[in-house]
Amino acid sequence: MKIFLVLFALVFCFTACQPENRIYHEHQVLSPDLEWLKEDVKEFEVAIKDNSVPYDMSLTFRYATGYQFQTANIKVTETSPSGKISVKEYKLKVREENGDYIGEPGYDIWDSQHLVEEDKQYEETGVYTYKMEQVTPADPLNFAMEIGLILDKVVQ
DSSP states (O other): OHHHHHHHHHHHHHHHTOOTTEEEEEEEEOOTTSEEOTTOOEEEEEEEOOOSSOEEEEEEEEEETTOOSSEEEEEEEEEOTTOOEEEEEEEEEOBOTTSOBOSEEETTEEEEEEEEEEEEOOSSOEEEEEEEEEOSSSSSEETEEEEEEEEEEOOO
16 A cells, blocks of 8 residues: 555656646666666657647656766667658766766655757657667666656747
8 A cells, every 4th residue: 555655646746747838758767777788778759749839858867876977878769750760869967077966866866857959840740759778888887777758848
């Protein structure tokens, strides 16, 4: 019963705190061993119903204290509904130059959110697929826990 109440509270908090312009928000667990293998590609499917407005796209990265790099290097492959492919690489800064962690702390877990594309304009409506993989020099990438994608309509 306690587990049910905790899960209910978490779901309530995550859904109640969403901005009204948010159209997509998903996180995927990387590994129970706190690592992200290079071959572990995560896939997200986003339905774009309105391509007349711009969107802000953010990546989220959850990691644990002990993360050894200043950035998490992520390759994102976007496939449009018609099959057009676009590949971009992002360096998500998760540690300051002095070694301090960046993000919202929760004991030894850190949540960071990174705006990677501002005012993104989609060419067509339909389901876009995003594949994310880590391209940081290490394999596995230790102390990595989750990767996520957020898409918000830009309020005019």
